[in-house]
Amino acid sequence: xxxxxxxxxxxxxxxxxxxxxxxxxxxxxxxxxxxxxxxxxxxxxxxxxxxxxxxxxxxxxxxxxxxxxxxxxxxxxxxxxxxxxxxxxxxxxxxxxxxxxxxxxxxxxxxxxxxxxxxxxxxxxxxxxxxxxxxxxxxxxxxxxxxxxxxxxxxxxxxxxxxxxxxxxxxxxxxxxxxxxxxxxxxxxxxxxxxxxxxxxxxxxxxxxxxxxxxxxxxxxxxxxxxxxxxxxxxxxxxxxxxxxxxxxxxxxxxxxxxxxxxxxxxxxxxxxxxxxxxxxxxxxxxxxxxxxxxxxxxxxxxxxxxxxxxxxxxxxxxxxxxxxxxxxxxxxxxxxxxxxxxxxxxxxxxxxxxxxxxxxxxxxxxxxxxxxxxxxxxxxxxxxxxxxxxxxxx
Amino acid sequence: xxxxxxxxxxxxxxxxxxxxxxxxxxxxxxxxxxxxxxxxxxxxxxxxxxxxxxxxxxxxxxxxxxxxxxxxxxxxxxxxxxxxxxxxxxxxxxxxxxxxxxxxxxxxxxxxxxxxxxxxxxxxxxxxxxxxxxxxxxxxxxxxxxxxxxxxxxxxxxxxxxxxxxxxxxxxxxxxxxxxxxxxxxxxxxxxxxxxxxxxxxxxxxxxxxxxxxxxxxxxxxxxxxxxxxxxxxxxxxxxxxxxxx
Numbered sequence: 001x002x003x004x005x006x007x008x009x010x011x012x013x014x015x016x017x018x019x020x021x022x023x024x025x026x027x028x029x030x031x032x033x034x035x036x037x038x039x040x041x042x043x044x045x046x047x048x049x050x051x052x053x054x055x056x057x058x059x060x061x062x063x064x065x066x067x068x069x070x071x072x073x074x075x076x077x078x079x080x081x082x083x084x085x086x087x088x089x090x091x092x093x094x095x096x097x098x099x100x101x102x103x104x105x106x107x108x109x110x111x112x113x114x115x116x117x118x119x120x121x122x123x124x125x126x127x128x129x130x131x132x133x134x135x136x137x138x139x140x141x142x143x144x145x146x147x148x149x150x151x152x153x154x155x156x157x158x159x160x161x162x163x164x165x166x167x168x169x170x171x172x173x174x175x176x177x178x179x180x181x182x183x184x185x186x187x188x189x190x191x192x193x194x195x196x197x198x199x200x201x202x203x204x205x206x207x208x209x210x211x212x213x214x215x216x217x218x219x220x221x222x223x224x225x226x227x228x229x230x231x232x233x234x235x236x237x238x239x240x241x242x243x244x245x246x247x248x249x250x251x252x253x254x255x256x257x258x259x260x261x262x263x264x265x266x267x268x269x270x271x272x273x274x275x276x277x278x279x280x281x282x283x284x285x286x287x288x289x290x291x292x293x294x295x296x297x298x299x300x301x302x303x304x305x306x307x308x309x310x311x312x313x314x315x316x317x318x319x320x321x322x323x324x325x326x327x328x329x330x331x332x333x334x335x336x337x338x339x340x341x342x343x344x345x346x347x348x349x350x351x352x353x354x355x356x357x358x359x360x361x362x363x364x365x366x367x368x369x370x371x372x373x374x375x376x377x378x379x380x381x382x383x384x385x386x387x388x389x390x391x392x393x394x395x
Numbered sequence: 396x397x398x399x400x401x402x403x404x405x406x407x408x409x410x411x412x413x414x415x416x417x418x419x420x421x422x423x424x425x426x427x428x429x430x431x432x433x434x435x436x437x438x439x440x441x442x443x444x445x446x447x448x449x450x451x452x453x454x455x456x457x458x459x460x461x462x463x464x465x466x467x468x469x470x471x472x473x474x475x476x477x478x479x480x481x482x483x484x485x486x487x488x489x490x491x492x493x494x495x496x497x498x499x500x501x502x503x504x505x506x507x508x509x510x511x512x513x514x515x516x517x518x519x520x521x522x523x524x525x526x527x528x529x530x531x532x533x534x535x536x537x538x539x540x541x542x543x544x545x546x547x548x549x550x551x552x553x554x555x556x557x558x559x560x561x562x563x564x565x566x567x568x569x570x571x572x573x574x575x576x577x578x579x580x581x582x583x584x585x586x587x588x589x590x591x592x593x594x595x596x597x598x599x600x601x602x603x604x605x606x607x608x609x610x611x612x613x614x615x616x617x618x619x620x621x622x623x624x625x626x627x628x629x630x631x632x633x634x635x636x637x638x639x640x641x
Contacts, residue, residue, distance in 0.1 A: 047442050349483045349537075351467035353497035353553060354475070354504065363496065367487025367536075 001085055004093065009110035014386075015103035020162040021104040027287045027319045028229055028258045033104070033201060037174035038305040045261065048135065051166070057131035063114040063147035063174075078124035084115040084148045092117065092150060094231045095179060096207045096365070105205050105231075108146040108175045115148035115177070128187075129160040129378065136174060136200065146316075153186040155211075158221040160189040162378060167200045176204040184211040184238065189377040192220040194228050201227040210270075211353040213240035217377040221385050222257055223250040223392055230260040236263065236270040236298075246375045247276040248385060250392050251284035258287035265298040265328075274305040277372045279365060280316035287319045292335070305335035306363060310342065310368050362393055396421040396592045397561055402453035403520075404434075404441050411437040413492060413617035414453070419561070419610075422589040426603050427596050429614035430636045435596045438614075442509040442594075443477040444470045457561060470503040474560030477526045478550035478567045484538040491550065493517060494556055499559060522555045525585065527578055543570035551582035564587060569601035570587060580605030600632035604615035615639055 018025040019036055050071055053058045059069040065083075070076050087093050099105040120126060136145065153159055165174070182188050194202060202225055208216050222228055234243045249257045263272045278286035288307040309318035320337040342364050350360035366389055373385045397419040403413035411434045429435050441448045442455065444467035454463045462470055485493075493638050499509045510518075520530055526548045538546050547567050554562055564583065566577055583606055587593055597609060603611070603625065611627040612619045613636070620639050621627065631639075 196410070249426065345483045346485050348443075348445060348467060349479070349485070350493070350497075352471050352479075353493070354468055354471040354500040355496055356468050356500065357466075359496070361498070363488055363493075364485070369483060370487040 001087070001093070004090075005110050008059065008106040011100065012103050012106040012110055015101075015106065018103055022233070024231075024260055024289060026255065027285070028227075030104070030226070033051075033203075036142050036201070043278055043338065051133050051135055054131060055132065055365045056128050057133050058116075059133045059135060060114070060147065061135045061137065062143070063112075063134070063145045065114065065242065066115050075120075075124065078126070079119050080119045080121070082117050083112060083194075084117045087117050087132070087150070092152070092181070093179075095177070095205070096235070096302055098233060099205050099231070101153060102205070102231070103205060104175065108177050108205065109147065111144070112146040112148045114146075115150075115310065117150040119152040120157045122145065125158065126159050129162050129380075132161060132163040134163070134165045134174070134176070136165065136172055143172040144175070145172055146153070146175040146177070148179075150179045150181070150186075151214045152181040152182055153188055153214075155183045156185045157183070158187045158189075160378060160390055161173070162191040162193065162381065164193040165195065165200075165202065171199045173203070173364045175202045178205075178206045180203065180206075180216070182208065182210050182214040182216055185213050186211060186380050187215040187217075189217045190219070191378045191381050192218075192222075192230070193200070193218065193381065194222040194230075195224050199226060200228070201261055204230040206230070208243070210234065210236050210238060210241035210243065212238040214238070214242075216241070218243070218245045218277070218378045219378065219381060220247045220259075221376075221381060222248070223253075223388065225255055225257060227256050227261065230250075231260045233262045233273065234264070236272065237264060237266045239267045239269045241267065242271040244273045244375070244377075245275070246372050246377075248369055248372045249275070249276075249278045249286055250265070250369075251286055252281035252286060252392075254282070255284045256287075257285070259289070260287075261290045263292045263303070265303065266296040267272040267294065268297065268299045268301070270298065271302045273303070274307075275372050275375055276306075276307045276316055277368065278309045279312065279369060280309065280318060281312045283313070283315045287320070287321075289321045291325065292333065293324040294324075294326045294328050294331050294333065298328045299330040301328060301331040301333065303333045305330070307337045308368070309337075309339040310356045310365065311340065312342070362390075365389070365393060396423075397594075399454040400417050400454050400456075402438075402441065402455065403451045404437055404448050405451055406437065406448050410451070411448075411617055412441065415617070415619060417612070417619060419592045421592055422608065424593040424606060424608040425588055425594065425610045425612065426598075426606075426608040426628065426629050427594065427612045427614050427619075428598065430598075433614045435614055436565055437564045439477050439479075439596055441477060442470075442494070443467065468500075471559075472501060476554055476557060476559035476562045477554040478547070478554055478562065479563045480566040480569065481539050483549060484536070484541070484547055486536045486539045488537050489534055491515075491519070491535060491554075493537050494553065497553065497557060504610065519552075519556065522552055523530060523542060525555075525627075526552055526582055528552070544572065544575040547575070547579055548582075551579055554585060554586055555582060557584055558586070559591065561592045561594070565596045566593070566598065568597055574600060578620065591619065600628040613639055
């Protein structure tokens with residue numbers, strides 16, 4: 001690991017902080033992240049009782065795993081757990097080559113000390129969702145908090161992970177690196193809920209490797225983040241793999257959210273589906289950079305990519321860049337992107353039935369969101385997201 | 396009930412309605428026939444309050460209240476309902492949610508308590524059955540993926556659920572097969588009563604045969620050119636519109 005960290009640090013020094021000349025950072029400014037250079041993952045004065053009481057939750061405070069959370073973890077005998085930094089198998093820690101060109105990914109690898117490697121045992125039954133709670137609560141401004149977690153699903157494991165950030169109002173830069181190794185016939189539902197308060201900056205590099213016939217569902221629901229840039233890369237390396245990525249971002253004020261999704265169809269008979277919806281108020285900005293690459297030989301690929309942006313303000317901005325690269329000839333691929341305000345004809349239609357304009361507007365906003373919420377794999381999140389939209393619209 | 400006086404309407408600076416005078420008393424069913432582009436749908440949209448259509452002159456009164464400048468939703472809450480020729484599709488909003496929201500908007504306007512879920516379901520299922528629609532229709536998004544016939548039936552479902560004072564049916568018969576036409580006509584006949592009024596806009600006489608309007612008008616170039624009884628509709632069906640253009 002020391003060698004990897006040294007290599008990454010040198011790469012970061014060489015690359016520097018990302019500039020807007022880079023495709024992945026064209027619409028996201030990284031300058032403000034330079035000031036977050038203090039790594040302090042001390043958790044000594046944080047009261048975590050309320051988080052430890054949550055059923056089946058693994059808690060991280062300022063990126064550091066809280067061992068006591070295993071006491072309430074019903075699957076503690078069905079997993080093996082160790083520190084990522086102590087993993088010796090280079091295949092386990094190996095990340096996407098594409099991330100190697102990302103300077104902040106390299107910075108994260110170079111600087112992380114915290115994070116866990118969890119392996120779910122073969123034959124284990126994991127019916128209840130596993131919560132990952134990231135609490136950011138240190139009373140130090142300008143903290144930089146890098147964490148690297150690895151999850152390995154063995155053959156036929158069926159795992160549901162809900163990752164949630166809890167930020168209590170401090171100004172920090174939270175860099176999350178996640179790797180999910182999904183073995184043959186496994187199923188992963190990974191849900192990310194970002195509701196950092198408006199002072200935090202979140203950057204995520206999520207890498208998913210699929211096995212034969214494995215299913216990977218990635219859902220994310222984001223609201224109240226000053227800066228949130230999330231990379232998702234799924235490598236469909238074995239035949240029969242399926243991945244679905246559903247994202248709903250609600251932004252207002254000066255918030256900035258950037259979703260960078262890459263799906264590599266490296267094998268035949270794989271399916272991928274992306275549905276990213278952004279609803280923007282005020283002067284907020286959303287970016288969608290989505291790419292599907294179908295490799296030579298990845299025949300019978302079925303892929304669809306959709307990004308829709310609903311602008312509720314003339315000052316809000318959405319950048320959409322859906323891309324397809326196809327090197328196989330027997331595939332079915334589609335992509336599309338729309339950006340616009342609410343449809344006036346739809347508002348008029350609802351009004352002609354006696355529904356007030358304000359209510360009609362709210363119904364249509366919720367309907368826009370519902371088209372992605374209904375695809376979420378986790379029912380609890382579906383209900384929470386639907387309920388939260390009212391608060392967001394009226395807040 | 397409805398009194399339209401010298402109604403002149405334009406869209407994108409083009410004059411469409413050039414002085415419509417029309418009076419529909421309570422309890423009567425009137426029909427307007429006319430060629431494409433004669434202004435029939437403009438009249439329907441203007442009565443609904445669509446802001447795309449600019450009223451240049453004239454007035455619309457309902458029960459002696461001037462509604463010419465009234466907002467879209469207030470017209471609806473005061474009893475105006477348009478069955479649209481091309482209703483919009485709204486993915487993500489179920490028919491049940493929409494219909495209940497519309498009914499409760501009317502109830503609130505009338506100072507009534509909200510309709511509870513059970514009563515709503517019972518009422519809706521009864522109407523659905525009359526329109527030969529399955530209960531699952533309520534779970535579908537508004538007009539999303541509906542066939543032409545389902546769209547028209549959806550409009551009639553809303554008409555019967557909201558029971559307005561004045562209904563305008565804008566080419567509700569277009570694109571319907573004979574069975575669907577009969578079902579829609581039965582729905583309209585169920586709605587018509589001595590307490591409300593109906594204006595049916597159509598190209599053809601066939602829907603009128605099932606509904607039997609009290610008065611038939613023919614619109615030519617933004618004006619009512621001729622009015623009469625059902626025999627006028629039959630004459631138009633037989634001779635076309637060209638004799639009225641002279």
